[in-house]
Amino acid sequence: MKPVNQKAWLLILPVVLCVAFSAILPLMTVVNYSVQDIISPERRVFVGLDWFKSVLRDDDLQGALIRQIGFSFAVLVVEVPLGIALALSMPAKGWHASAVLVLVAVSLLIPWNVVGTIWQIYGRSDIGLFGAAIARLGINYSYTGSARDAWLTVLLMDVWHWTPLVALLCYAGLRAIPDAYYQAASIDGASKLAVFRYIQLPKLRGVLMIAVLLRFMDSFMIYTEPFVLTGGGPGNATTFLSQYLTQKAVGQFDLGPAAAFSLIYFLIILLLCFILYNWMQRVGTADKTEAGHG
Amino acid sequence: MARIDLDLAHAYKPNPRGDEDYALLPLQMSFADGGAYALLGPSGCGKTTLLNIVSGLVKPSQGGVKFDGVDVTKRTPQQRNIAQVFQFPVIYDTMTVAENLAFPLRNRGVAPDRIARRVGQVAEMLELSGQLNQRAAGLAADAKQKISLGRGLVREDVSAVLFDEPLTVIDPHLKWQLRRKLKQIHHELRLTLIYVTHDQVEALTFAEQVVVMTRGRAVQIGTASELFDRPQHTFVGHFIGSPGMNFLPAQAAESGLEVAGHRLGVAPEATRGKGPLTLGVRPEYLRLAGAGSQGALPAVVMQAQDIGTYWLLTAQVAGGDSLVRARLSPHEAIPKVGETVWLTVLGPRTCFYGQDQQRVGETAP
Numbered sequence: 001m002k003p004v005n006q007k008a009w010l011l012i013l014p015v016v017l018c019v020a021f022s023a024i025l026p027l028m029t030v031v032n033y034s035v036q037d038i039i040s041p042e043r044r045v046f047v048g049l050d051w052f053k054s055v056l057r058d059d060d061l062q063g064a065l066i067r068q069i070g071f072s073f074a075v076l077v078v079e080v081p082l083g084i085a086l087a088l089s090m091p092a093k094g095w096h097a098s099a100v101l102v103l104v105a106v107s108l109l110i111p112w113n114v115v116g117t118i119w120q121i122y123g124r125s126d127i128g129l130f131g132a133a134i135a136r137l138g139i140n141y142s143y144t145g146s147a148r149d150a151w152l153t154v155l156l157m158d159v160w161h162w163t164p165l166v167a168l169l170c171y172a173g174l175r176a177i178p179d180a181y182y183q184a185a186s187i188d189g190a191s192k193l194a195v196f197r198y199i200q201l202p203k204l205r206g207v208l209m210i211a212v213l214l215r216f217m218d219s220f221m222i223y224t225e226p227f228v229l230t231g232g233g234p235g236n237a238t239t240f241l242s243q244y245l246t247q248k249a250v251g252q253f254d255l256g257p258a259a260a261f262s263l264i265y266f267l268i269i270l271l272l273c274f275i276l277y278n279w280m281q282r283v284g285t286a287d288k289t290e291a292g293h294g
Numbered sequence: 295m296a297r298i299d300l301d302l303a304h305a306y307k308p309n310p311r312g313d314e315d316y317a318l319l320p321l322q323m324s325f326a327d328g329g330a331y332a333l334l335g336p337s338g339c340g341k342t343t344l345l346n347i348v349s350g351l352v353k354p355s356q357g358g359v360k361f362d363g364v365d366v367t368k369r370t371p372q373q374r375n376i377a378q379v380f381q382f383p384v385i386y387d388t389m390t391v392a393e394n395l396a397f398p399l400r401n402r403g404v405a406p407d408r409i410a411r412r413v414g415q416v417a418e419m420l421e422l423s424g425q426l427n428q429r430a431a432g433l434a435a436d437a438k439q440k441i442s443l444g445r446g447l448v449r450e451d452v453s454a455v456l457f458d459e460p461l462t463v464i465d466p467h468l469k470w471q472l473r474r475k476l477k478q479i480h481h482e483l484r485l486t487l488i489y490v491t492h493d494q495v496e497a498l499t500f501a502e503q504v505v506v507m508t509r510g511r512a513v514q515i516g517t518a519s520e521l522f523d524r525p526q527h528t529f530v531g532h533f534i535g536s537p538g539m540n541f542l543p544a545q546a547a548e549s550g551l552e553v554a555g556h557r558l559g560v561a562p563e564a565t566r567g568k569g570p571l572t573l574g575v576r577p578e579y580l581r582l583a584g585a586g587s588q589g590a591l592p593a594v595v596m597q598a599q600d601i602g603t604y605w606l607l608t609a610q611v612a613g614g615d616s617l618v619r620a621r622l623s624p625h626e627a628i629p630k631v632g633e634t635v636w637l638t639v640l641g642p643r644t645c646f647y648g649q650d651q652q653r654v655g656e657t658a659p
C-alpha cells in the first residue's frame with residue numbers, strides 16, 4: 001500500500017467550491033424543480049418522474065429536437081469545410097495576412113442580437129440588399145413567409161457569423177505546420193491535393209476537433225439570432241430547442257416541465273459531444289492500425 | 295545522377311549592400327557525379343542555404359545552378375529530381391511505414407510491383423522491415439528519421455541525395471550505425487550525396503570531400519587529411535581538430551623569424567618578405583624540445599589535463615600572453631604546472647597565414 005496524502009484534498013477545495021456555486025448548486029435547483037409541480041411560490045407538489053415522461057412525449061418538443069439536430073448538422077457540414085477552405089486561401093505573411101485576419105474576424109465581434117437585426121434588414125425583399133437582390137433575380141423569397149426561406153436565412157446567418165471562427169482556428173493550425181513538411185512533400189513530388197490530404201488535414205485534426213465541438217455546442221444552444229430574425233416562425237419552422245425551452249420556462253412559467261426538459265437537453269449535448277469527441281479521436285489514429293493488422 | 299556546378303551568391307534580403315547582407319558570398323563549386331560531400335561549418339555559416347539552393351527550395355539571388363551542364367536554376371526540386379532529408383524527421387502521420395516509403399514513388403506513378411520491391415529493399419537496408427505495417431506516427435524519433443532517410447533513398451534515379459544534419463535527433467550509438475549505413479549505401483549505389491553538418495567527426499568520416507564554410511564563404515574544399523595538415527584558412531585550422539590549431543603572431547625579418555616576441559634563427563622560405571604573419575601549428579605537432587633548440591619557444595605550463603589517451607598541455611609563451619595547446623603522448627614525461635618548457639613550433643607541418651587569413655607560401659594542391 002502506498003501512503004496516501006490526504007492533505008491533497010485541501011488543494012482542490014477551492015475548485016470544488018467554485019464549481020459547486022457556479023454549476024452544481026444551480027443544476028441541483030433545476031433537478032429540484034424537475035420533480036415537483038410548482039403551483040405558486042408557496043405551494044408545490046412532488047410528482048416524481050412525471051414531468052420527464054410527459055416532456056419526452058411532447059410532440060412540439062420532439063419537433064424542436066429534430067429541427068435542432070438538423071440545424072446543427074447542417075451548420076457543421078457547411079461551416080467546417082468552408083472554414084478549412086477559407087483558412088487555406090488566406091495569405092500566410094505580410095500585411096495582407098494581418099488585413100485579412102481582421103476582416104475575417106469582424107463578424108465574430110458583432111453581438112448576437114445585432115447579427116439577428118442585421119440579417120432581418122439585409123434579408124427584407126423591399127429594402128434589404130440580399131432580399132432585394134434575390135427578388136430581382138425573379139425568385140420568390142421571404143424569410144417570414146416561407147419555412148424553407150426562413151431555414152436557409154437562419155443557416156446563412158450562422159455561416160456568416162461563425163465560419164470565421166473555424167477559419168481562424170484552422171489558420172492557426174496551418175501556421176503551426178513546420179516548413180520542412182511542405183519542403184519534404186515538394187521533394188517527394190506530392191500534388192497539392194496530396195499535401196492537403198496527408199499533411200495539412202492530419203495536422204489540423206486537433207484544431208478541427210475543437211472547432212467541431214465548439215460549433216456543435218454553440219449551434220445546439222442557438223437562441224438570440226433566430227429569435228431576433230424570425231421569432232421562431234413562420235409557424236414554428238425555426239423554433240429550436242432553447243427557444244422552445246424559454247417559451248415554457250419564462251413565457252408560460254411551467255417550471256417543472258421546463259426543468260425536466262433542461263436536464264434532458266443538457267444530457268443530449270453531453271452525449272452528442274462525447275460521441276463526436278470519441279469518433280474524431282478515432283478518425284485518423286485507428287484506421288491504419290486496423291488496416292495494418294488486417 | 296548528375297554533376298553539379300554552382301556559380302552563385304545569395305542574399306535573403308533584397309538589395310544587399312555589404313558582405314554582411316549575404317547568406318552566401320559569391321562562390322564557384324562543383325560536385326562530381328557519384329561523390330560523397332560534406333558541407334561543414336558552424337550554425338549560420340550558410341551551409342543549409344547552399345544545400346537548399348542545390349535542391350531548388352531556395353532560388354539564388356545571383357548566378358545559377360547547373361546539373362550536367364544544364365541550367366536548372368529555375369526548376370523545382372521535383373524537376374531537378376532531388377531527394378532531401380531534413381534535420382527533424384518528416385513523416386506522413388496517417389500512413390504506415392511502408393506507405394511513407396512508397397510515397398515519393400507513388401507520386402511519380404511508378405508501377406506497384408516495382409514500388410513494393412524498392413520499399414522492401416530500402417526497409418531492409420535501414421532495418422525497418424519488421425515495422426513496415428506499423429503506423430509511422432507511433433514510432434520513436436530515430437525510427438521516424440530512418441523513414442525520412444528511406445524516403446530520400448527510395449528513388450534510384452535521383453540526381454543527388456541531400457542531407458541536412460539528418461542525425462541530430464539520433465542517439466549517439468545509432469548515429470555511428472546509420473552513418474556507416476549511409477557510407478555503405480553510397481558504395482553500393484554510387485549516388486551523389488551532399489551532407490550538411492556542424493560536426494567535424496561526422497563530416498570527416500562520411501565524406502570523400504569536405505567543404506568548410508564560415509560566414510557565407512566556402513574557405514576550403516578537401517579531404518580529411520588536407521583539411522588537417524594544410525588548412526588554407528585560419529578558420530579551417532581553428533574549426534577542424536580538437537582542440538584546434540594554435541595561432542601565434544609572427545614577423546619575417548632579415549635575420550630570421552620573430553614569433554610571439556621570440557627570435558627564431560631560421561626563417562622558412564614561405565615567410566620571406568611577407569611582413570606580419572600568423573603562424574599556425576596543430577597541437578598534435580607541437581613537441582617538447584631541449585632549451586634553446588632550433589625553432590622552439592619557451593613557454594610556462596598553465597594546465598596539464600589527462601584526456602585518457604593523451605595529455606593536453608596548455609602553456610603561455612614566455613614574455614607574452616599567447617596561449618598554446620599541445621597534445622602529448624602519456625608515455626612522455628609530463629611537465630608540471632609552472633614549469634618552463636621549450637616547444638618546437640617550426641616544423642614541416644607548420645603553416646603561415648597572411649593578414650587576409652589565407653595561407654601563404656604554398657598554393658592549394
